Amino acid sequence: MDIVYIRDLRVMTTVGIFDWEQAIRQEVRIDLEMGTDIRPGAKSDRIEDVLDYKSVAKRVIKLVENNQRELVEAMAEDIAQMVLEEFPVPWLRLTLGKPGAVRGSSEVGICIERGERA
Numbered sequence: 001m002d003i004v005y006i007r008d009l010r011v012m013t014t015v016g017i018f019d020w021e022q023a024i025r026q027e028v029r030i031d032l033e034m035g036t037d038i039r040p041g042a043k044s045d046r047i048e049d050v051l052d053y054k055s056v057a058k059r060v061i062k063l064v065e066n067n068q069r070e071l072v073e074a075m076a077e078d079i080a081q082m083v084l085e086e087f088p089v090p091w092l093r094l095t096l097g098k099p100g101a102v103r104g105s106s107e108v109g110i111c112i113e114r115g116e117r118a
């Protein structure tokens, strides 16, 4: 299986367990690896034959910007489900981080894998 990836995608959203977090927008950072087969696109050299990382990134940004959750777990599941449903992706690994959420740490968050790895 090959991988198309999006790294360090930064999006403003509302996420957090505290009242003050539900009243603000803060940055989350996303890494997304998606299983695919790059060989058809490598052969044809046409965008129609590949998983378009720009289309996926635009859709992730739209979802996250319009989302409001308490837990990063809930937001990560929302993103993973959308990608698996709307794009030809059988498997993905998603990291969702909150930079600066914990003093002394550059980032906290979660990493999930969903779908079947070929």
Ligand SMILES: Nc1nc2c(c(=O)[nH]1)N=C([C@H](O)[C@@H](O)CO)CN2
Residues within 6 Å of the ligand: 015, 016, 017, 018, 021, 070, 071, 072, 073, 098, 101, 102
């Ligand atoms: N496993 C998690 N732990 C925590 C979360 C979370 O979403 N998942 N969230 C918080 C707070 O919102 C924190 O980020 C505020 O600084 C704490 N722990």
